[in-house]
Amino acid sequence: MSALLSVEDLAVNYGHIEAVKGIGFELEAGEITALVGANGAGKSTTLLALSGLLRPARGRVLFDGEDVTRLKPHQIVRRGLVQVAEGRAILATLSVRENLALGAYARRDPAGVAASLEEVFHLFPRLEERLEQKAGNLSGGEQQMLAIGRAMMAKPRLLLLDEPSMGLAPLLVQDIFRTLVAINRTGLTVLLVEQNVRQALRIARRGFVLETGRIVLEGSGDQLLGDPRVVEAYLGG
Amino acid sequence: MFTQQLLNALTLGSVYALFALGFTLVFGVLAVINLSHGAVFMVGSYAALTLVTRLHLPLGIALPAAMALSGCLGMAIDVLILKPLRARNAPHLIPMIATIGVAIMLSSAAQGIFGAEILRFPEGTIPAGEFTLGEVHVRALELSIVGISFGLMAVLFLAIRRTQLGRALRAIAESPRSASLLGINVEGLFHATSFVAAALGGVAGVLIGLNFNAITPLMGQPILHKGIAVIILGGMGDIRGALLAGLFLGFAEVMSKAYLSSQMGDAVAFGLLFLILLVRPSGLFGRVLERKA
Numbered sequence: 392m393s394a395l396l397s398v399e400d401l402a403v404n405y406g407h408i409e410a411v412k413g414i415g416f417e418l419e420a421g422e423i424t425a426l427v428g429a430n431g432a433g434k435s436t437t438l439l440a441l442s443g444l445l446r447p448a449r450g451r452v453l454f455d456g457e458d459v460t461r462l463k464p465h466q467i468v469r470r471g472l473v474q475v476a477e478g479r480a481i482l483a484t485l486s487v488r489e490n491l492a493l494g495a496y497a498r499r500d501p502a503g504v505a506a507s508l509e510e511v512f513h514l515f516p517r518l519e520e521r522l523e524q525k526a527g528n529l530s531g532g533e534q535q536m537l538a539i540g541r542a543m544m545a546k547p548r549l550l551l552l553d554e555p556s557m558g559l560a561p562l563l564v565q566d567i568f569r570t571l572v573a574i575n576r577t578g579l580t581v582l583l584v585e586q587n588v589r590q591a592l593r594i595a596r597r598g599f600v601l602e603t604g605r606i607v608l609e610g611s612g613d614q615l616l617g618d619p620r621v622v623e624a625y626l627g628g
Numbered sequence: 629m630f631t632q633q634l635l636n637a638l639t640l641g642s643v644y645a646l647f648a649l650g651f652t653l654v655f656g657v658l659a660v661i662n663l664s665h666g667a668v669f670m671v672g673s674y675a676a677l678t679l680v681t682r683l684h685l686p687l688g689i690a691l692p693a694a695m696a697l698s699g700c701l702g703m704a705i706d707v708l709i710l711k712p713l714r715a716r717n718a719p720h721l722i723p724m725i726a727t728i729g730v731a732i733m734l735s736s737a738a739q740g741i742f743g744a745e746i747l748r749f750p751e752g753t754i755p756a757g758e759f760t761l762g763e764v765h766v767r768a769l770e771l772s773i774v775g776i777s778f779g780l781m782a783v784l785f786l787a788i789r790r791t792q793l794g795r796a797l798r799a800i801a802e803s804p805r806s807a808s809l810l811g812i813n814v815e816g817l818f819h820a821t822s823f824v825a826a827a828l829g830g831v832a833g834v835l836i837g838l839n840f841n842a843i844t845p846l847m848g849q850p851i852l853h854k855g856i857a858v859i860i861l862g863g864m865g866d867i868r869g870a871l872l873a874g875l876f877l878g879f880a881e882v883m884s885k886a887y888l889s890s891q892m893g894d895a896v897a898f899g900l901l902f903l904i905l906l907v908r909p910s911g912l913f914g915r916v917l918e919r920k921a
Contacts (some may be wrong), residue, residue, distance in 0.1 A: 443808075464809060465808050465811045467814045482798070484801075487790075496810050497811035
């Protein structure tokens with residue numbers, strides 16, 4: 392086992408607020424890791440910094456041994472660190488097909504892109520049915536499928552997901568999480584940020600609990616699910 | 629008589645559309661109202677004139693060269709002025725004001741270098757051929773202007789609809805942040821868009837310079853006003869809208885000059901625009917779209 396991503400003493404300011412106060416963690420290749428915590432704990436801020444959308448005040452991010460802390464967002468994507476942003480950030484004015492095509496924007500291997508498209512259709516048959524529709528006309532669940540499918544088109548080595556369950560009906564949430572497990576089984580490393588703590592820790596091998604910008608607990612998914620502090624704070628006693 | 633005016637209107641309208649296309653492209657992708665677009669138009673015109681008079685280049689070379697030079701100017705404006713403003717998250721009004729400054733700088737520089745008087749292309753530069761089609765008198769020049777304008781617009785339209793680069797531009801227009809998470813080099817495409825838009829503006833300047841055979845340091849001002857009217861009428865950032873509204877403005881201007889009052893052409897044309905906006909406040913193709921961060 393080797394760490395695909397190491398985060399060292401990462402601190403990020405959001406405006407004048409220090410939203411992330413020096414956190415460190417590692418992601419093992421091939422695992423699902425969950426970063427959980429309440430609203431405002433600094434989870435999304437952490438992900439934005441990993442993708443280069445926020446500049447850290449201090450600390451380092453190493454992706455597969457390379458320091459990516461100061462790289463621009465598109466350069467980070469091109470290294471295989473791909474994020475599905477919060478709130479189903481699909482391009483509403485573009486068709487499903489165009490969204491998926493843009494997922495592969497940085498790739499130069501047409502055969503590989505075609506194969507990825509087949510895989511995405513296999514994961515989400517609904518997307519194939521709606522290929523020519525405007526993404527903005529899809530249902531919430533379909534938009535989340537598109538957001539994940541589009542990220543898969545980039546052939547990521549690490550997939551970051553920011554609240555994929557947000558705003559979705561419970562059955563759809565289960566679907567999405569099942570898909571994440573299936574994607575992970577193909578060898579893809581996943582970092583899942585969730586407020587839906589129970590679901591996230593169930594599928595995660597390891598988890599970190601973030602509170603007001605600091606990691607306060609870490610352990611295996613099962614350990615955390617059984618930890619009285621987690622139960623009390625996040626799982627409703 | 630009427631068909632003759634139709635041809636004049638088509639010529640003028642196609643150049644308006646070409647000019648407005650660059651203008652609306654920058655607005656759509658960079659979210660900036662670039663008020664130096666008229667000055668770039670003027671620079672394109674002087675560039676072609678200088679290449680013809682000083683370097684004795686034929687128009688067929690001077691035109692694309694002036695287009696490329698205007699493009700470089702547009703990119704320089706983006707890199708030197710708009711980019712630093714983006715980097716510090718300047719509010720929307722600031723880049724717009726900055727581009728007014730650029731426009732003033734460029735036209736006063738042109739006045740310093742070329743003088744304030746009207747300059748003309750030397751005799752023999754402009755294609756002189758003409759023929760009669762029924763009762764319509766067609767100049768080869770007009771035909772070339774319409775052909776070049778529509779040709780360039782068609783290329784741009786297809787590029788934006790059908791290519792991966794065009795999809796990337798539409799992604800940026802919707803959300804620069806989402807675009808960057810797809811691996812799109814947003815800053816790079818801002819520069820490229822500025823180049824293309826200014827190249828279109830510059831070529832429009834050359835075509836208008838040829839059509840009226842009159843080049844002055846202030847020629848960018850009236851066309852800028854028309855460009856603003858066209859992109860508002862077409863729906864801000866909408867390419868089809870800019871095309872239709874540009875043609876419409878050309879028709880309105882030529883027809884009102886021909887049949888109502890030769891002095892009041894602009895007043896009538898702009899009055900019509902105003903009326904249309906009363907009925908359709910967001911323009912012909914306008915959608916109210918909130919841009920995401």
